[in-house]
Amino acid sequence: MYIADLHIHSRYSRATSKDCTPEYLDLWARRKGIGIVGSGDFTHPAWREELAEKLEPVGNGLYVLKKEYRIEDNTAADTMQPHFVITGEISSIYKKYDRVRKVHSLILLPGLEEAEMISRKLEAIGNIHSDGRPILGLDCHDLLEILLEMCPESVYVPAHIWTPHFSLFGAFSGFDSVEECYGDLSGHIHAMETGLSSDPPMNWRVSALDGYQLISNSDAHSPAKLGREANLLDIGLSYEELKEAIQTGNGLKGTIEFFPEEGKYHYDGHRKCGLCLAPVETERYHGICPVCGRKLTIGVSHRVEQLADRPEGYRKEQAAGFESLVPLPEIIGASVGLSSASARVEREYRNLLQKLGPEFSILREIPLEEIRSVSGILISEGIGRLRKGQVTRLPGFDGEYGIIRLFTQGELDHLEGQMSLFDMSETASNEMKSVQSPGRAGERGRNSRQESEGQSYDPDEGIKSGKIPDFRQPSEQLRTGASNLAKNEKTAGFPAEILGTADAQKYTWNENQRRAIESIDRVTAVTAGPGTGKTGTLAAHILHLLENRRVKPSCITAVTFTNQAAGEMRERVRRQLGKGTAAKKLQIGTFHSIAWKILKENGVEFTLAGDSETRDLAGRIIKVYGLEMTVFRLLTWISNYKTGSRTFAFDVTAGESEHDAKLRNAFQVYQSTLKDWNALDFDDLLLEALRIARDRAEENRKNMDAGQFSYLMVDEFQDISPLQYELMKAWNEGGKELFVIGDQDQAIYGFRGADAGCFQRLSEEFPQTCRITLEENYRSAPQILTAASEVISHNPGGKRQLRASRPEGVPVRIVEADSEMSEAIFTAKEINRLAGGIGMLEAQEIFPEREGRARGFEEISVLYRTRRQADLLESCLKKEGIPYVVAGRDDFLMEPAVRGTVSFFKSLVQPDNLLAGQTALKLLWDLDAGDMTKSIYQNMADKYRPFMKKKKPQKILDEWMKDLNLEKNKGIGKLYRTAVFYQTMPEFTEALDLGVESDLKRCGEKRYTSGAVTLMTLHGSKGLEFPVVMIYGARKGMIPFESEKYSSYEEEERRLFYVGLTRAKEELILTTSKEESSFLKEIPAEAASREKARSHKNMGNGRQMSLFDFMK
Structure with missing residues (x-):
């Protein structure tokens, strides 16, 4: 019979002991009496290298420690030779069925070669270098599929299946069934790891688990914790027999268990409030903590109760046996009234191992008389009680381990602990309870863990006495958290034809939206503030033209700012029109994509000179003419000259300067070179389209027909250039209607030649323009809107009037860090917090502080002023395994x-x-x-x-x-x-x-995952929205941007900041370091809270730092 502990970690995993090396794992396995040990962390390259160096194969898929690395110790059995099997754990964080899922998987492999092969595949998906237990945005189904395809001999086991935060059935981010998680591959799951907070009887209550083998492991983060839970195997020492035992039960004789109450997520509660509750009591409080009013952390017992279809105490027929044990140091500590980590306990522990043998033999097999001869009465009595199950149990909850008591304080007080066996047995019979009920709030805090009086606390009595407020009828917002807010935002002001949802049919457009949608004026100009339904209104206007006014789709063109926006507009319209040809006949695209199409339709032969070609050409010209300017400056100058965004005149009569002469020559060479190569740059593309449109203008006027441009709509009107303005007019010459929509307060492309005065110009040229303003904001929480409105009101134009439609949210957070590094670390750590923790350590520290549900990574965006700011952010996110996507032209x-x-x-x-x-x-x-x-x-x-x-x-x-x-x-x-x-x-x-701005995206890793944080510039964020927005680097010199080579325009910089602020729907976090941005001072105190980012310590030991280091 062998004892096997298959789930452990190396020193390369977060929050593990530096002693998690092959040498010490071997030593402690001998001390414990464990015959088969998992290697842990096979995905980490450095750990695989160390395993290959220090282990040697024994020819059966197992390994042993090389003799030269063996630690000789008189507390470890010399004759015992633990065998290693290659194992690892993967943390999968991904979105499935509209929920964020966080599931851990235990994997066994037949050798290091297979580990190398699998790791190469996983490295192409995510970061496997930062943590021995890598965090991947990989669906568990897909992970299992990879294993089945690449290594059919592998063993896949869902890990600690009941852990609340990171498991198959976890209360916060798990599934309700195996099939829901693994789909068509469910048949390849043969075993479940029960975890420390559950034992076999708890799992027997769920009939859906009847077909699976139940295994138990320690999940040890230090060698001394090996064997907290383990498996009893009657097999030969080979990988094949181990695999068969796990998958079929042949040779799996049982498990060694923690007392489940000792697990740190057994009962429900709030660790910071010192509140531990049984599931029935949690139900009476509707899951709300009666002390702080936040959601309670639901424990394993509660979750099992939810999925169980059998009563407590059910015994599964022909089930493997199990033994519930307590580590020997805890028994020694209990017998002398000291901590199990004290020096005195350690000395006695070593003495027992030296004289009696491995720990499991002492706990399970050696006669009590023999133990008593070495240790005295109390230790042997404690072991005897343990073997009989005579223990007092105080359940663990919300990340705090439970307590197992073998003795009462009265027993320990008799004669310095040496009491008669008769006294002890009599007292024990009176004191022992199978499970002690939890105490009331405050009785089981971190520093005061007292036993209850054997009675459950009645919340009704607490409420009647006034000691605890009645939270049994919490507000709807408190009960459901932030998830409830999305309903209003998604539906108010957006009817079903745009949303495509039945629920939306009961909502109607507001008055001004409807005026815009139904407008029949020759020219309509809609000013639409952020979150006022601009895109939905524009899509509804198109649908109104098609369905109510019967306009042919071939007469409609919609111009968007980005290709992504064009695709989204097309999809909105298609959802309503169905699969017919009408949606396909609509012309929707950017100015440049539509111009490209027109030139091709008109037989213009050309190639497009993209950024790469124009930059190379400009660089050569600068060298030839000795121009003292950057490539970017020269190309900007050329673009502005072509588009009429600036006035540039080569007035020879006034005496042309040498610099002007060089610029004129440079421009001519640039254009002639493009002509020689039959190429057009982006501005030429629009100029050629304008030439074609003007050639047809007279004919269009005569026929009162502008063809595809008869009904022309232009989105983001505030950011068009003078050239695009002229092209718009030329396209719509002879047309029926022109509809433009945008917001002057979001004009942010002046540096590219955009003219924020285009609304004014349109009104002047078309005095009969119908002007409509949308002021009701459906996106942002009131505090966010208050902050943004106050900031933009510092620009000319008076007080901005945007009305919030969403319920009250949380204040805008302004977070000050000591340095840019601290700011980047805080940002990564905060994303971790928002997501409910990406590791079990973070989850137990963070989750109780979170209101409502954990965020999906895709719900979070980090915005910054310049692209170079992303470098430090990427480094921090990558080290911590947080998936991300960088959007924009990098x-x-x-x-x-x-x-x-x-x-x-x-x-x-x-x-x-x-x-x-x-x-x-x-x-x-x-x-x-x-x-x-x-x-x-x-x-x-x-x-x-x-x-x-x-x-x-x-x-x-x-x-x-x-x-x-x-x-x-x-x-x-x-x-x-x-x-x-x-x-x-x-x-x-x-x-x-x-592609412009958000059209282009780059993965943080080699494989895309939909559940990823979005990093982008403030410019790139225009038109987008996220539940959570973090604006990174809101400090002097960066926002507003200041540079010797860049002349800052404060009003436009403020508009840019305003755009960033108004991307947030529910939470807005602004970070700064050094001297904060002047714009932060414009945010009113009643809309914001201020805090300091926690500082970090530089470990300085030469190894790669992680956020765990920074949190110390």
Whole structure:
């Protein structure tokens, strides 16, 4: 018979002992009497390397410690040789069925080679370097599928299935059935790990678990904790027999258990309030703590009660046996009235091991007389009581371990603890209770854990006496938490034809929304503040044209600011119109995408010069003419000159300066080069479209028909440039209606030539314009709206009037950190807190402080002023395994290797794009076009051209990185993680050319997970919304932005900050360090709370730091 503990952790896991090494695991396994030990943490590269160095295979899928690493100790059996099996634990955090799921999985493998193979696969999905128990945004179903495909001999076991925060049946983030979690792969689950807070009888109550083997393990974070729970196996020492025992029960003779009450999540309660409750008492309080009014942490016992279909005390037929034990140091400590960690207890523990043998033999097998001869009466009596189950149990709750008592204080007081066996037995018979009922609030706090008087506390009596407030009828908001708020936001002001939900039918548009939707004026200008239903109103206007006014879809065009917005608009309309052709005939897109389409329809032959090509061309021109300006500055100047955003005149008569002459020549060379290569840049694309529109303008006026632009709608009107304004008018010349919608207070692209005065200009040119203002905000909580309105009211235009429709929320939080590093660490830690903790340690510390439900990562966005601020944030999130996506045009796209790579694949997708090919030659191989270099390009083109339509961009880039030795290039790595969002290379290159801001996304890891935090600039956040928004870096010099090379425009910077503030729906957190932003001072005190971020300590020991280090 062997004792096996298969679930343990290495020193590379968070919150583990530095002694979690092969040497000490072997030593403690010998001290305990454990024959088979899990290696733990097989996914961590450094731990695998250490295992390979210190363990040697014994030819049957198991390993032993090499002799040179064995620690000789007189407290450990010399003749015993523990065997290691390769194991690990994966933490999966993902969204399924509209809920965030957090489930841990225990995995057994037949060897280190298989561990290496599986780890390589998982490394492509997420970060496996920061924690021995990696956190992946991977569905448990998909994890199991990977194991079945790559290693059929693996064993998959749902870990500690009842733990509230991180388990299959967990109360906070688990499932109600195996099938709900694993779907079609449920048949491949054969065993369940019961966890410390449940024992077999509790699991027998759930008939759905009858077909599974129940196993128990310690989940040890230090070698001394090995064997807290374990398995009794009557098998040979081989992986195959171990696997068979776990999956079929053949050889699984039983388990060694914690007393379930000792588990730290057995009963319900609030640790910080010192309140421990049985499930029935929790139900009487409706799950609300009567002390603080927050949600109680639901324990395993309660959760089992919810899923059980059998009564307490049910005994499953032919079930394997189990033994409930207490660690020997705790028995020794109980006998002398000392802590189990005291020096005196440790000495006695070592004495017993040295004289009697392994701990499990002492606890389970050695006669009591023999134990008494070595230890005295009380220790042997304690072990005797333990073997009979004669213990007093105080249940653990909300992260605090329970207490198992073997003696009363009176017994310990007799004759320095040496009382007669008769006295002890008599007292024991009177004192022992199978389970003590919990005490009232305050009786079981962290520093005062007293036994109850054997009676349950009656909450009715507490309420009648006035000692505890009556929380049995809590408010609806308190009872359901933040999840309840979404109902109002999603439905008010948005009827069913837009939402696509039956519930929405009872809601109607507000008066001004309806005026906008039904407007028939020649020109309608709608000012729509943030959260007032701008997008929904615009979509409803389109539907009104189609369904009520019977306008042909081929006569309607909607211009959006981003391609993502265009896709969302299309989807909203399609949901109402169904699968017919009407939605497909609508023209919806950005100015540039529609212009591209028009040029192609009119037979204009051209290639598009994207960022990569124009930057390379501008860089060459700057060198030739010796211009003292950056590439960005020159391209901005050229763009502004072309679009009319600024007035630039080369007035030779006034005496042209040398700099002006250089700029004029540079501009001419730039344009002539594009012409030579038959290329257009983005501004030329619009200028050509404008030329075509003006050529047709007269005919359109005569026919009173603007074709596809007869009914023209323009979204985000405040951010169009003068050129786009002229294009809008030209397209709608002869048309029926022009409908524009936007908000002057959200005009944030002045630096790109946008004209915030476009609303005024439109009214002047079209005096009969119908002007409508939307002022009712359906997005943000009142405190958020108050803060934002006060800030923007410091700009000209007077007091802003936005009415909040949502119920009261929490104040805006302004958090001050000591440094940028502390600010980034706080941000990652706060995301952790919002998500309810990503590890079990964090969960028990954090979750009781959270009101309502835990957030999904996808509900959280971090906004910042400049892209470079993201570097530190990414580092902190990556180290902690928090999945994230970076949205926006990132700086890595400007790196030579990335620009060259993009240009190369563009040249394959667009064979006529000679400029792209030339750019690739220059940036990748530092060669100019010519006969000698054609062969280099042609060889690569011949290899990759067949892949363009058959392979996904990520697969193509995999090969590309190897061919050009770019595997370690960080920029190319980021391009690779951007490619994950696209199915074909043509789609990918088009997105890189035409995509703006939030159109482009990059994964933090090599595989995309939908449950990910979004990182983006304030500019990129326009038009988006999130339940939780954190604005990072709200400090002087950053918001408003100040730079020697950038002339800050305070009013526009304030508008940008206002955009960021109003992205938040329920929670808004502003972080700062050093000197805070002047804009923070504009937020009224009644709308905000201020706090200091907790400082961190630099460990300085050379190892990688984690947030756990920072929290010490």
